[in-house]
Amino acid sequence: MKFSEIIEKFEIELVQGTSLTAHPDCNPQVTGIASLETATAETLAYCEGGKYAAIVGETAAIALILPVDEELQRIASDRGIAWVATPHPRLLYAIAISLFYQPYQPKPQIHPTAIIDSSASLGQDVSIGAHAVIGENVKIGAGVCIFPNVTVYPGVEIGDRTILHANCTIEERSKIGADCVIHSGVVIGSEGFGFVPSDRGWVKMHQSGIVVLEDCVEVGCNSAIDRPPTGETRIGYNTKIDNLVQIGHGCKIGSNCAISSQVGLSGQVIVGNGVLLAGQVGVANQVKIGDGAIATAKSGLHKDVDAKAIVSGYPAIPNKLWLKISAVYNRLPEMYKLFRRMAKK
Numbered sequence: 313m314k315f316s317e318i319i320e321k322f323e324i325e326l327v328q329g330t331s332l333t334a335h336p337d338c339n340p341q342v343t344g345i346a347s348l349e350t351a352t353a354e355t356l357a358y359c360e361g362g363k364y365a366a367i368v369g370e371t372a373a374i375a376l377i378l379p380v381d382e383e384l385q386r387i388a389s390d391r392g393i394a395w396v397a398t399p400h401p402r403l404l405y406a407i408a409i410s411l412f413y414q415p416y417q418p419k420p421q422i423h424p425t426a427i428i429d430s431s432a433s434l435g436q437d438v439s440i441g442a443h444a445v446i447g448e449n450v451k452i453g454a455g456v457c458i459f460p461n462v463t464v465y466p467g468v469e470i471g472d473r474t475i476l477h478a479n480c481t482i483e484e485r486s487k488i489g490a491d492c493v494i495h496s497g498v499v500i501g502s503e504g505f506g507f508v509p510s511d512r513g514w515v516k517m518h519q520s521g522i523v524v525l526e527d528c529v530e531v532g533c534n535s536a537i538d539r540p541p542t543g544e545t546r547i548g549y550n551t552k553i554d555n556l557v558q559i560g561h562g563c564k565i566g567s568n569c570a571i572s573s574q575v576g577l578s579g580q581v582i583v584g585n586g587v588l589l590a591g592q593v594g595v596a597n598q599v600k601i602g603d604g605a606i607a608t609a610k611s612g613l614h615k616d617v618d619a620k621a622i623v624s625g626y627p628a629i630p631n632k633l634w635l636k637i638s639a640v641y642n643r644l645p646e647m648y649k650l651f652r653r654m655a656k657k
Contacts, residue, residue, distance in 0.1 A: 315339050315375045315394045318356070318408060322396065325407045331398070333380070338394030340374045345409050348373065358405040359384060377404045417457050417475070435472065453490065465501070471527065483539070489527035495555070497534035500525065504538040504545075504561025504579065517541050519561060526550075532557065532573070540579070548585065566603070584619065594626075606631075 316339045322332060346355040348364060351373035358377035359368055368376065368387050375394040378384045379401050388395040398404050420437040422428070428446040435454035440446070442460040450464050453472035458464070462476045465483045471490030476482065480494050483501035494500065506517035521540035525547045531537070532555035539545055540562035547553070548567035558576045559565070565577075566585035574592045577583075581595050584603035595601070595613045602619030612626035624634035640647075 313342055313411065315342055315356070315396075318342060318375075318411060319396055321411055322398075322404050322407055326398075326400075326403070333385075333397040335385075335389060335393075335395045338375070338392065340394050342375055345405075345412050346373065356408055358401050358408075360401055377401045377408065418459075420455075423460070429466075441478070447484075468501075483523075486523045486525075486539070488525045489529065489549075491528045492525055493530040495531060495533040495535075498531050499536045500531070501539045502536055504540050506541055506561065521545065521561070523547075526567070529553070535559070554591075560597075572609075 319332065319334055341354065342356045343354040346352065346357055348357045348359060348367045348371045351357040351371050353372055353374050355373055356375045356377065357371060357373040359379065361379055362381055362383060365384060365387060368384055373393060376388050378388065378395050378397045380397050380399055385395060385397055396404070418439045418441065420439050422440045423442040425442045426440045426444045428440065429448045429450070431448050432446045432450040432452065434452050435456065437455050438452055439457045441458060444458050444460060444462045446464045447466035447468070449467050451469045453470055453474065455473040456470055457475045459476060459478040461479045463481045467485040468482050469487045471488060471492065473490055474488055474492040476494045477496045479496050480498040482488065483499065486501035488494070488500065501523040503519040506519055507514040508517055519539045519541050521543045523537050523539050523545045526549040528550040529547050531553045534555055535553055535557040537545060537547065537559045538561040543562060545559065545561060545563050547565045548569065550567055551565055551569040553571045554573040556574050557571055560577050560579040560581065562580040563577050563583070565583040566587065568585055569583060569587045571589045572591040575589045577595045578597040580598045582600045584601055584605065586604045587601050588606045590607060590609040592610045593607045593613065599613050600616045601613070602617055602621065604620040605617045606622045607613060607617070607628060608622070608624040608631060610626065611624050611628040613623065614627045617623055622631040623629060624631045
């Protein structure tokens with residue numbers, strides 16, 4: 313594919329208001345995508361910022377996606393490398409990868425070893441892999457792909473073009489929207505952790521609610537989303553959940569959120585739209601997180617977080633304060649020695 317053709321695809325896909333600047337003289341043939349370090353004389357790579365200038369000066373890539381940085385553009389031009397510059401180089405890189413690679417998806421077919429209840433409803437062009445089990449009254453939309461060993465409990469609804477990867481489990485009455493991706497080992501709609509103490513020990517509280525995933529939700533490997541005692545646990549439109557995430561019963565997560573690996577949400581947590589939870593963040597029961605908030609890695613959220621706030625630490629505090637405290641922490645040994653000397657005097 314000619315580099316100019318790739319740039320045309322960028323222009324079609326880009327968000328409104330984004331501008332591109334391209335090297336005017338170079339239009340090489342591009343056969344694939346690679347990193348700056350591993351690129352060859354036929355591949356396209358990208359660079360996020362000026363700190364990679366030395367690598368740009370050495371890369372074998374035939375074309376580059378650059379940020380709006382005149383120095384990087386000069387280096388690429390001096391080396392005869394074709395380039396396109398944008399305020400969003402990582403976004404262009406994502407689009408470029410999709411031009412050369414699409415994930416494997418089997419042809420529409422039903423494997424003879426799949427077990428499908430006669431009451432289940434299947435849309436057109438559905439693919440169901442070996443040893444998958446589809447329960448009573450399940451509704452599966454058009455173009456859905458179910459890989460081997462998936463188990464779908466009774467009463468589940470799955471929207472058009474959703475992909476269920478091998479060995480995931482969708483428990484009773486869960487509702488999954490269109491264009492979702494559920495990766496291997498995920499359990500959607502498992503029982504929430506509901507036990508009530510009594511004189512005779514723990515009494516189980518049955519979880520009669522459901523889990524709802526809106527359209528375009530993606531759930532990473534070995535994550536679990538629990539159903540509540542009543543009502544629903546809901547994941548909003550286009551929210552992305554990483555591997556090894558636990559979402560407790562009754563949580564409400566807004567749209568366009570990103571939840572990283574090993575995050576744990578206790579019961580009835582409410583998360584606004586566009587929230588980012590970095591790795592290993594823990595959220596206590598019934599905490600509310602406002603729109604656009606960010607919790608940095610390993611933060612412990614024990615109280616509500618305002619919209620657009622950035623919090624860090626355990627327990628979580630404003631990020632700027634946490635950075636100041638972290639700087640002081642490294643000086644504690646010398647401060648302690650000073651304190652001891654002053655105490656003796």
